[in-house]
Amino acid sequence: xxxxxxxxxxxxxxxxxxxxxxxxxxxxxxxxxxxxxxxxxxxxxxxxxxxxxxxxxxxxxxxxxxxxxxxxxxxxxxxxxxxxxxxxxxxxxxxxxxxxxxxxxxxxxxxxxxxxxxxxxxxxxxxxxxxxxxxxxxxxxxxxxxxxxxxxxxxxxxxxxxxxxxxxxxxxxxxxxxxxxxxxxxxxxxxxxxxxxxxxxxxxxxxxxxxxxxxx
Numbered sequence: 001x002x003x004x005x006x007x008x009x010x011x012x013x014x015x016x017x018x019x020x021x022x023x024x025x026x027x028x029x030x031x032x033x034x035x036x037x038x039x040x041x042x043x044x045x046x047x048x049x050x051x052x053x054x055x056x057x058x059x060x061x062x063x064x065x066x067x068x069x070x071x072x073x074x075x076x077x078x079x080x081x082x083x084x085x086x087x088x089x090x091x092x093x094x095x096x097x098x099x100x101x102x103x104x105x106x107x108x109x110x111x112x113x114x115x116x117x118x119x120x121x122x123x124x125x126x127x128x129x130x131x132x133x134x135x136x137x138x139x140x141x142x143x144x145x146x147x148x149x150x151x152x153x154x155x156x157x158x159x160x161x162x163x164x165x166x167x168x169x170x171x172x173x174x175x176x177x178x179x180x181x182x183x184x185x186x187x188x189x190x191x192x193x194x195x196x197x198x199x200x201x202x203x204x205x206x207x208x209x210x211x212x213x214x215x216x
Contacts, residue, residue, distance in 0.1 A: 001123045003116060023054075034085060042085035049077040061125050068109055068127055076102035079208070096155045101204070103152065106145035107181060108200035110138065114184075114193035136188055142196070143181035149174045149203075156211055166214035170207045177203045 008014035027050055035043035053074040060067035076098045083094035113120055113127045114134055120127060130137035153170030156162045180199045184192040 001116075001119045003119055034081070038085040039088045041088065041090070042081050045077055045081045045084060049074040049081070061127065065127055065129055068106065068129075071109070072102050072105040075105050092159055093156075093161055096152065096159065096161075099155075100149065100152050100207070103145055103148040104200065104204055107142045107177070107196060108204075110142050111184075111193050111197035111200055114138070115190060115197055134188070134190075134193075136185060139181065139185040139188055143178070143185060146174075146178050146181045149177065153207065162211050162214040166207075166210040169210040173203050173206050 034046050057071035079097035080094040128138045129141040153174050154167050157167035180196045
């Protein structure tokens with residue numbers, strides 16, 4: 001892929017063995033910290049996340065769009081791991097943090113896949129939701145997954161995790177994010193997908209920071 005050809009591993013500046021050793025060392029340190037400095041539940045979640053990402057999601061990228069759904073699982077684990085590490089129990093709270101990030105990943109990733117479709121195709125990856133690739137059907141499916149974020153953004157407020165301010169902020173940015181998907185449905189072009197991609201970059205940190213500040 002053109003966008004990755006100059007990275008250390010594909011360019012040959014780093015060998016596969018060196019990358020594997022570094023990866024296992026970093027993974028071991030991370031799991032050790034979670035198990036022994038926090039709790040075993042957070043450590044087990046981290047192990048599951050690394051397994052799904054490295055040994056399930058990554059190989060599935062050559063199979064098809066199923067990889068996106070599988071990859072959204074470890075992609076949504078970090079806020080849940082953080083919550084469990086802090087309070088040492090599961091519940092609705094870490095579950096809703098997981099759900100918000102899970103559904104956000106579909107418009108986020110598919111916008112990237114749309115913008116970089118030629119590069120992905122060259123590498124043998126077909127990850128857009130429609131078999132036709134960059135078409136209205138893909139845009140509609142992107143919109144549907146974005147739609148889930150609107151009711152989800154209110155759940156932390158109803159659970160007493162945060163206040164009304166962050167719920168309103170999350171709703172406003174969710175509506176703006178959704179509007180970008182309608183723009184993509186109307187235009188069905190790379191420019192609209194690029195705008196949606198940058199919109200996804202903005203949405204998640206703004207909403208998570210709003211939740212955090214409202215909690216404080």
